[in-house]
Amino acid sequence: MEKEKLTPRKITKLLDSDSDDDEGPTDLSAESEVFDSDKDPDLRPINEDRRIYQSSRLFELKYQRQLEPDQIAGSSTGAVEYESDEYSEPTTKKQIENQEDVKPSSRLHKWTPTTPEEMRKFVALVGYMGLVKYLSLQDYWSKSPLYDNTLVRNAMSRNRFEILLRMWHFADYYEKGNNRLHKIENLMNMCIERFKEAYTPGNKICVDESMIAWKGRLVFRQYNPRKRHRYGIKLYKLCASKENTWTFSVYIGQDRSENDWSTSENVICKLLGGLLDNGTTPAPGGLMGEGRTLITDNWYTSVPLVVGLLEHKAHLIGTVRIDRKYLPPEVSTKLKKTHGDSVIRETAEGIVFLKWKDKRDVPLLSTVHTNEYVEVTSKRGKVTQKPKDVMLYNEEKFSIDMSDQMATYGTALRRGTKWYRKLAVEIVWGMVVVNAHFLYVENSGTKMPIKKFRESIILSLLKYEVETPRRSVGRPTHRLIDCLRGDPPKKTRGRCRSCYEAKGRSGVQGPDGKISKAKQVFTICDTCEGRPFMCRTCFNNHV
Numbered sequence: 408m409e410k411e412k413l414t415p416r417k418i419t420k421l422l423d424s425d426s427d428d429d430e431g432p433t434d435l436s437a438e439s440e441v442f443d444s445d446k447d448p449d450l451r452p453i454n455e456d457r458r459i460y461q462s463s464r465l466f467e468l469k470y471q472r473q474l475e476p477d478q479i480a481g482s483s484t485g486a487v488e489y490e491s492d493e494y495s496e497p498t499t500k501k502q503i504e505n506q507e508d509v510k511p512s513s514r515l516h517k518w519t520p521t522t523p524e525e526m527r528k529f530v531a532l533v534g535y536m537g538l539v540k541y542l543s544l545q546d547y548w549s550k551s552p553l554y555d556n557t558l559v560r561n562a563m564s565r566n567r568f569e570i571l572l573r574m575w576h577f578a579d580y581y582e583k584g585n586n587r588l589h590k591i592e593n594l595m596n597m598c599i600e601r602f603k604e605a606y607t608p609g610n611k612i613c614v615d616e617s618m619i620a621w622k623g624r625l626v627f628r629q630y631n632p633r634k635r636h637r638y639g640i641k642l643y644k645l646c647a648s649k650e651n652t653w654t655f656s657v658y659i660g661q662d663r664s665e666n667d668w669s670t671s672e673n674v675i676c677k678l679l680g681g682l683l684d685n686g687t688t689p690a691p692g693g694l695m696g697e698g699r700t701l702i703t704d705n706w707y708t709s710v711p712l713v714v715g716l717l718e719h720k721a722h723l724i725g726t727v728r729i730d731r732k733y734l735p736p737e738v739s740t741k742l743k744k745t746h747g748d749s750v751i752r753e754t755a756e757g758i759v760f761l762k763w764k765d766k767r768d769v770p771l772l773s774t775v776h777t778n779e780y781v782e783v784t785s786k787r788g789k790v791t792q793k794p795k796d797v798m799l800y801n802e803e804k805f806s807i808d809m810s811d812q813m814a815t816y817g818t819a820l821r822r823g824t825k826w827y828r829k830l831a832v833e834i835v836w837g838m839v840v841v842n843a844h845f846l847y848v849e850n851s852g853t854k855m856p857i858k859k860f861r862e863s864i865i866l867s868l869l870k871y872e873v874e875t876p877r878r879s880v881g882r883p884t885h886r887l888i889d890c891l892r893g894d895p896p897k898k899t900r901g902r903c904r905s906c907y908e909a910k911g912r913s914g915v916q917g918p919d920g921k922i923s924k925a926k927q928v929f930t931i932c933d934t935c936e937g938r939p940f941m942c943r944t945c946f947n948n949h950v
Contacts, residue, residue: 514566521571528562529571531868534836535559537819538861544569544821562869575828587627587659590827591834598834599654605846608647611799613702614678615807616658617642619833625826627659640830645678646806650813651845652838654678657830671707672715679721700724700775702803708772710734713758722774724796727760729770735760742768747792751778763794771796813841816857840864886933887946898929905945 509515521529532547535558541547546554548565577594586592620636621628629641641658655678662673679701701716703725710733713723729738735752740762742748748764759778761771771794779795814837823829844860847853892899906925909915914924926942932949935941941949 514570517566518570518574525563525567525571527868529568529575530835531865532559532562532568533832534817534819534840534861534868535865536821537836538817538858538865558869558871562871572828575831577827577831588657591657591830594831594834595655595657598839601839602653602842605842606647606651606653608653608699610698611648611700611702611803612653613646613803613806614675614707615644615646615704615804616706617644617807617811619830620820621826621829623824623826627657629658640826643674643678644807644810646810649806649845650810650841651806652810652842654680655838668711669709672709672712675701675703675707675712698722700799702800704804705770710758710772713772713774717756717758717774724773724775724800725771726800727770727772738762738770749794753777759796761794761796763797765797769797771800775799810838810841813844813857814838817861836861884934885946885949887930887941887943888933889929890931890938890940900927900929901931901940902927903942903945904939905941905949 547556547559578590583589618634618636618639618641620639622638628638630638642655644655645653647653662670698720700722705726705728708725708727709731716723737750737752740750742764746764750762752760757774759773763769773796776795780792781795781798782790783793784790819832819836820829844857890899902925910925914922916922928940928942931938932941
């Protein structure tokens with residue numbers, strides 16, 4: 408009997424029918440990035456009655472409240488505590504009753520419900536292990552002189568930390584359903600809600616993707632050879648300013664929604680919080696309808712997306728792939744090898760296609776600027792002309808890269824067998840801490856390094872007071888300094904007081920018959936009363 412041939416459609420159905428993400432097949436659910444090769448020489452017909460909405464509103468950064476270190480992890484410890492207890496009880500009972508590798512000395516027999524205070528210490532220790540890295544988890548509790556760490560041992564025992572790490576859960580164990588993100592969705596929604604409450608984006612927003620390293624078995628694991636971590640969990644992030652992340656989503660497989668939008672366009676709709684279909688209105692709390700400008704790379708940018716954004720009073724600047732539909736025929740024009748050569752085409756609605764020659768051809772779509780150029784001076788002093796769209800794209804696109812870079816400083820990610828636990832660590836000690844650091848710097852005006860900020864959060868969660876060295880109470884320390892007087896201050900010379908008291912005004916005759924008088928010096932003792940003149944010899948004898 409011949410075996411049934413597996414087609415891509417049947418493989419997709421098998422992936423969708425799998426209810427357990429952790430024990431899914433090892434095949435990757437790759438996104439479809441195949442575009443139609445048929446080029447339409449004409450632009451997509453657009454109704455001439457449509458107009459670009461230029462918002463006259465001046466966007467300002469609104470900080471509704473500042474995140475304190477206690478609020479970063481403290482707000483989530485209550486939910487984590489409850490779900491950890493709910494998960495641990497059926498797990499321990501089932502394993503003990505069925506005798507599934509549960510030894511009499513197993514720590515599962517000693518499980519006790521946790522508390523918010525204990526979970527704060529647990530989360531703090533997870534963050535601390537990102538700052539101070541040991542090869543093994545057990546080394547943090549080692550009493551060896553090479554690894555002696557009293558802070559971790561005083562905070563929590565090793566057995567208690569490991570059992571909390573094993574039972575660390577973020578959702579109800581029994582309410583699983585078909586949602587692939589059910590194990591982490593509660594924490595994600597809570598963090599996104601806090602992000603939106605704490606900060607209101609300005610006029611420029613940026614969308615890009617990020618990767619969390621993961622080589623375990625997972626249905627929606629991704630493979631991207633161009634990334635540093637080739638295998639991992641892909642995140643879509645919307646950054647509002649610098650390193651601040653306003654919202655994010657996790658890629659769980661190809662979107663099979665009923666609309667005609669591509670995967671990248673549906674990602675934009677979800678992150679912006681509004682639908683782009685004709686006749687629909689933006690969702691409450693979204694960023695549509697306020698004249699904001701979206702910065703995207705060539706995977707997201709397309710002419711239908713630009714038209715949909717214009718209908719909802721939003722703009723776009725982004726690089727575009729030359730095989731996209733509805734682009735002008737000039738997309739295939741070969742530019743000269745000279746720097747600065749360009750081709751520009753614009754529709755009546757203000758959609759601009761720009762192809763500019765830098766070290767290579769740079770194709771862009773924009774609804775903000777036309778053919779404006781600005782002068783740019785290089786590091787070597789060479790003045791060149793650059794399109795304004797390219798300058799704005801370069802200035803705003805680095806925000807997501809900066810967010811990922813800041814999250815790597817003292818990252819708490821470690822190897823593990825639970826994908827949702829690794830994703831939770833990245834959210835709490837990655838995005839949440841970076842956002843809180845951004846708000847702290849913007850509100851306080853002080854430049855605190857992200858490492859120092861992490862340290863202050865950990866100490867606050869552990870309620871650990873750093874002892875400041877006390878000044879010794881005793882004889883004051885004397886200092887010998889130069890005597891500066893007058894305006895402007897000048898060095899002033901005078902006779903040493905100790906020498907004058909010993910030798911008097913007329914001096915003392917020595918054995919050789921010479922008269923030795925008090926020395927004239929420029930130094931005084933800054934501690935003694937009256938700040939008298941004093942030479943180095945007398946000062947050493949005096950101290």
